[in-house]
Amino acid sequence: MTRSAETKSAVLFTRDAVRIGGESVILLSASLFYFRIPRQLWRERMEQVKALGYNCIDVYFPWNFHESREGEWDFGGDRDAEAFLHTAAEVGLWVIARPGPYICSEWDGGALPAYLLDKPGIRLRDRNPVFLRYVSEWFGRILPIVGRHEAGRGGSVICVQLDNELDFYGCEDPQGYIQALRDLALENGIAVPLIACAGQGGLMQASGLVQGVVPTCNFYPDNRDPDFEEKATHYREVLAGLNFPLLVTETNRSHFLLRRLLSCGAKLLGPYLQVSGVNFGFTNAVNNWGDPLAFLTSDYDFGGMVSPEGHLNEEAFEGRLLGRLIRTYGPALAEAVPDNGLEWSITGEGAEGIAGPFGLKLKGGGRLLFVSNVGEREAEIALRERTGIALSLNVRLAAGRSAALPIGVPLSHWDLPGTILHATAELYLEERNEGETVLAFHAEGPCEIALALETPAGAASSGVHAVLQGDRIRISSAGDRGGSCTLTLADGRKLTVLIGSRSEALRYGGAPPAPNLPARAEDGEADNGHAADPDSGPAIAWRLAALESAAPLASAAAVSSGLDRAEPLERLGVYRGYAWYEASVPPRGDRNVLGYLIRGAGDVVSLYADGRYAGTVVPGGSCAYLPAGGDGPMPFDALRLQARVEIWGHSNFDDPRMPGLRLNARKGIAGLAAVTAVRDITSNWRVLTANASSNGHGHLDEDALQPVVGFGGWLSPELPPLHAYRREFEASADADAWTVCFQDLQGYAKVRVNGREAGDAQPYAPYVDLTPFLSPGERAELEVRLQRWGSSGRVWVYEGVEARAYSVSAAEERELAESARSAARDGIVQALPAVLEPGDVAWLAGSVPNSAAGTGWRVRAIGRGLKLTALFAGRVVGRLWLPGGAARPVMTGGSADSFYLPGPWFEEGSGELLMLLEAVDAESPGRLESLEWMKA
Numbered sequence: 024m025t026r027s028a029e030t031k032s033a034v035l036f037t038r039d040a041v042r043i044g045g046e047s048v049i050l051l052s053a054s055l056f057y058f059r060i061p062r063q064l065w066r067e068r069m070e071q072v073k074a075l076g077y078n079c080i081d082v083y084f085p086w087n088f089h090e091s092r093e094g095e096w097d098f099g100g101d102r103d104a105e106a107f108l109h110t111a112a113e114v115g116l117w118v119i120a121r122p123g124p125y126i127c128s129e130w131d132g133g134a135l136p137a138y139l140l141d142k143p144g145i146r147l148r149d150r151n152p153v154f155l156r157y158v159s160e161w162f163g164r165i166l167p168i169v170g171r172h173e174a175g176r177g178g179s180v181i182c183v184q185l186d187n188e189l190d191f192y193g194c195e196d197p198q199g200y201i202q203a204l205r206d207l208a209l210e211n212g213i214a215v216p217l218i219a220c221a222g223q224g225g226l227m228q229a230s231g232l233v234q235g236v237v238p239t240c241n242f243y244p245d246n247r248d249p250d251f252e253e254k255a256t257h258y259r260e261v262l263a264g265l266n267f268p269l270l271v272t273e274t275n276r277s278h279f280l281l282r283r284l285l286s287c288g289a290k291l292l293g294p295y296l297q298v299s300g301v302n303f304g305f306t307n308a309v310n311n312w313g314d315p316l317a318f319l320t321s322d323y324d325f326g327g328m329v330s331p332e333g334h335l336n337e338e339a340f341e342g343r344l345l346g347r348l349i350r351t352y353g354p355a356l357a358e359a360v361p362d363n364g365l366e367w368s369i370t371g372e373g374a375e376g377i378a379g380p381f382g383l384k385l386k387g388g389g390r391l392l393f394v395s396n397v398g399e400r401e402a403e404i405a406l407r408e409r410t411g412i413a414l415s416l417n418v419r420l421a422a423g424r425s426a427a428l429p430i431g432v433p434l435s436h437w438d439l440p441g442t443i444l445h446a447t448a449e450l451y452l453e454e455r456n457e458g459e460t461v462l463a464f465h466a467e468g469p470c471e472i473a474l475a476l477e478t479p480a481g482a483a484s485s486g487v488h489a490v491l492q493g494d495r496i497r498i499s500s501a502g503d504r505g506g507s508c509t510l511t512l513a514d515g516r517k518l519t520v521l522i523g524s525r526s527e528a529l530r531y532g533g534a535p536p537a538p539n540l541p542a543r544a545e546d547g548e549a550d551n552g553h554a555a556d557p558d559s560g561p562a563i564a565w566r567l568a569a570l571e572s573a574a575p576l577a578s579a580a581a582v583s584s585g586l587d588r589a590e591p592l593e594r595l596g597v598y599r600g601y602a603w604y605e606a607s608v609p610p611r612g613d614r615n616v617l618g619y620l621i622r623g624a625g626d627v628v629s630l631y632a633d634g635r636y637a638g639t640v641v642p643g644g645s646c647a648y649l650p651a652g653g654d655g656p657m658p659f660d661a662l663r664l665q666a667r668v669e670i671w672g673h674s675n676f677d678d679p680r681m682p683g684l685r686l687n688a689r690k691g692i693a694g695l696a697a698v699t700a701v702r703d704i705t706s707n708w709r710v711l712t713a714n715a716s717s718n719g720h721g722h723l724d725e726d727a728l729q730p731v732v733g734f735g736g737w738l739s740p741e742l743p744p745l746h747a748y749r750r751e752f753e754a755s756a757d758a759d760a761w762t763v764c765f766q767d768l769q770g771y772a773k774v775r776v777n778g779r780e781a782g783d784a785q786p787y788a789p790y791v792d793l794t795p796f797l798s799p800g801e802r803a804e805l806e807v808r809l810q811r812w813g814s815s816g817r818v819w820v821y822e823g824v825e826a827r828a829y830s831v832s833a834a835e836e837r838e839l840a841e842s843a844r845s846a847a848r849d850g851i852v853q854a855l856p857a858v859l860e861p862g863d864v865a866w867l868a869g870s871v872p873n874s875a876a877g878t879g880w881r882v883r884a885i886g887r888g889l890k891l892t893a894l895f896a897g898r899v900v901g902r903l904w905l906p907g908g909a910a911r912p913v914m915t916g917g918s919a920d921s922f923y924l925p926g927p928w929f930e931e932g933s934g935e936l937l938m939l940l941e942a943v944d945a946e947s948p949g950r951l952e953s954l955e956w957m958k959a
Contacts, residue, residue, distance in 0.1 A: 033175030047357035050291040052079035057107040059300025063927035069114040074535035076346015081119035083126040085134035108172035112179040121184040132673030137598035150199035166211035188222025190229040198231030220272040241273035247397040255287040278341035282425040286381040286393035299324035305599035308675035313913030321901040322917025332959035340529040358386035373402030389432030395425035419468030441476035459517040465528035469502040484508040560956035563869040566850030573631035573665040575603035575832040578841040584830035591689035600835035606826035608662040614699040618650040623693025625683040626671035636862025639943040644683025646790035681787040696760040698823040705817040708748040735815025756800035760825040761793040770811025843937035859942035879926035883955040888944035894937040896928040908944030
């Protein structure tokens, strides 16, 4: 047998099972990302996951993490994917490998390298020869690494995912695209199954239903959706019809929901981000979690089992309990199928909150009955089977809890004679000692376990009531305390039945042997490790070094100069970090400057005019207007504009509501202009209904019967109304830049100038640049096709003078660290609070000792009106934007006010913490009041 054939036979996905090495398994998989965790902690995190009952991890491989610039590849240090996979195999975890090329994961650009955005003829994530040529290079680097670690070849990779949630994206040819990725995977020697996940249920749109690619599902429902099983079962049946199992590659972190999925026959349970991490460096993304714009925090923590520092939360113990349940039933559960032939009646308090019950037929006999309480109160119910043996069960179940109850389960699953006739407690653990088998059950109230055995030689009980009648024994517990019953079987072996509370089951065996775990609390609770400890916080001598706010850092690298117009940063080879645009505005007679227009800007732009701070904006790829402020309009002979731009991150999603949220959105600015007039053109538009024809030349129809109204002011029975609005506009002779803004627009507008398409406007991007379509002194004819669902607000034209002669410089981690260390040498001693005037920029530096345990610190910043970039050990460890100021975007994805200093990164017990402080609230000074230190 060839190695490829051996690997294929090592992992099989069939209608009712996942088989690895001939053994059927339920995969309980935790997301664990090497690129968000220091390498020194990889093994520790994996051992934590395994100790919590998980047998698998899924891991993305971010293309742009390994190719930071075109042709510059790095697979060493924290980027050593091979070492990561080797460690997973050593720890004993199966691996679901997800190399993209697009991964999402709230990562910069979904891991697509930003240099792709400037390639002619490229169309991302589609059957596009330009894109696929670059993907081939990436796959040629990463897939041989993955292949060397496949199951059947000495490793533990059991499948490889192609792309990610393609059904969320407007791929024109999903079948052709996935087929191309499949072929590349096969050419690179991948022999384990290939999968493609559907993010919103579009199996065809996500996988193309390509032969040799297994469709999988990502579910993110309300954990208590009473109809969720109906949805999951639908997909199980569809996939079974294709001879595939139900594999849930992503879902919520709640083990309550995972139990519900298990009841539907899922063979892979993949809660997303059970192991949190950090977006070190400039790897954050922007996305649409903020209606629509949000900045992803450096902290990447959705409340999974393991925090970025390695602390466990209460859900971790729920995970261990579920893992024990799955292991206890083993192959019998791994090959179970839904039991659709039985009907149950449910009565009692809280019965309306019970989902199901749902059953699974176990391989080899018996079934598990899953009872889930999706209601808001505890349920005390009676379950009565209306078919079959007409069984009656009394169950108590707290809100948000699910239990798997065994019915007619042969004890042969555990090499014992007899049967579990029924139980109103969950069997969660089987242990074997010499001559004795222990079966441990838990319940939330009174319970009963009924067994049929060959005539036992004797029974001894403690804390429970046991009634032995021939070959039947009933063991019951009052629910106020646990107990045990030991049965001596006819062959001399012993069977001990333990009954305990759910909280006892959670802590059975004590705390998992996980590093960094604080002292174990009672009842399954764990300290999250984030409590401030001011008495043990380090004493730090801070040094503050003010910078020339408008100027580039002295260490910034010159990128380009003498540009006639602004260029996007990707075109200039800048893909992350900071950039500075400097340009001049030529004089325009006696015109005053009313403000400044920034066009096509992303992500964060702080603008200075002749060194004077004008403000900070987050336009999301659109435009922004900043008034001149100060004493009002200013005359100018010549003007120097300077814009400091930070790429927070490329979008990890594709949302058409805002230009900066498109997957192919570029960063930087498209232009700067000094605004010399703000003209209100809201009034006196001629309106045509949607079916009125245009003459195609942009000339207004001279029909005097056309109504003259305010923009958007015509009422009609159309829903939504779609009308054309026209008016003339005369461009000033001494201006050369014009931008129209539809203020408070509630609709979509398509703008034409003199018969030519100029662009679209929408609520989150209400600007359209008219400059390419106008000449000074020209009389323009505007036509706006407006589809609206509400008011349309006012219409403004910002008229002014275009900036020219651009020069651009940029800085990433290396340049920032160089600037900080140089500035800190000349810094002044600064006790907190540190106060910066609006627009000011400074470095704050100090030497930080490691925590006593050597695990580092979590640092919380208290203050207002500051954007803060923290560097440690030469790496960006956190980017924060503290409250204050209208420009601050929604911050999401983890802690928005703290960052993590990893213990392994301290050298000789201490390290230099460098923080770039930017005062970004134009109305108030920025203040860093204090830093709170929490042991990691």
